[in-house]
Amino acid sequence: MxxxxxxxxxxxxxxxxxxxxxxxxxxxxxxxxxxxxxxxxxxxxxxxxxxxxxxxxxxxxxxxVEEAALARLMAVTGAVLPLGASRVQLLVDVTHRLARALRGDVVLRAGFELSGETSRPPHADLREWWRRWVEETLKQADAEGELCSDVTAADVVSAVVAATVGFEVLGVREAEWLSASTVTRFWKLLLPTLVPAALLADLDYEGVCPL
Incomplete structure (x- = not known):
């Protein structure tokens, strides 16, 4: 060449x-x-x-734009989990990474917005891709005994996806919805209802793997 x-x-x-x-x-x-x-x-x-x-x-x-945004989302969720590390902590970490990426990356933000566009079907549905990633992570957490016995992975998926996509939508106009403090407060409220007390003390609501 x-x-x-x-x-x-x-x-x-x-x-x-x-x-x-x-x-x-x-x-x-x-x-x-x-x-x-x-x-x-x-x-x-x-x-x-x-x-x-x-x-x-x-x-x-x-x-x-959607393909470029999906590549960015895959990078956000693509952390390698260390042997023996908590799946729930990974979920907390990645929600923090996603919020931070949405604040700073207009391509990723546009990709999520296009997933909710009603005038056309999405080519790469980032919100659905995110839902599947959350679902798979929580199923693995449940299989490894990280969720309370009376909690189902499906219930947690609904709560996490609804909240995080809600933060994404609201954050388009008001950045505070995508702040680290907003995500931290969400996990402080949710985690005690999901995780056995013996495991809860080891979790970091603020995320331990910033982007």
Missing amino acids: TEQLMVKQERAARTRDTLIRSAAEIFDREGFAVASLSAITAHAGVSSGALHHHFVSKAALTEA
């Missing part, structure tokens, strides 16, 4: 990434339904031709 071709490919990749981020910023600021390709190209500082070179339509660009 010639140096000239490599430079050209790197420039194209940068332009594509810029368009994805610009689309996410416009979706986040104006809403998906009213966001226009002309607004996105102007925000990105590229021509309409450059946009259509990478994305044939608004739908294609939107799908790219």
Whole structure:
């Protein structure tokens, strides 16, 4: 591969990434339904031709935003659990990571917002992906004896997903909903009803693995 071709490919990749981020910023600021390709190209500082070179339509660009957002969500949830570590603590840690990432990453935030967009079916449903990750983590916690005997994993999934997605929705307009203190207060209220007293003392409500 010639140096000239490599430079050209790197420039194209940068332009594509810029368009994805610009689309996410416009979706986040104006809403998906009213966001226009002309607004996105102007925000990105590229021509309409450059946009259509990478994305044939608004739908294609939107799908790219969702795919980029999903990759970020997978990075947030992808921590390797040390041998013998608590699944419940992992869940606490990851909810803190997710809230922090949503505060600072407009692509991730836009991806979650697109999951709730009613005018089109999601290409990559981040909220559903998050629900499945929470469900799998809690099933493993239950199997390893980390939940109280009268608590079902399904009940906890409902509470955690409802709260965290609620924080995400409310946090679009009021950042305090995605603050570490909000997530910590949630866990202080919830964990004593879920986890046996013998295990509760070892858990850190504030999360032990910040992003």
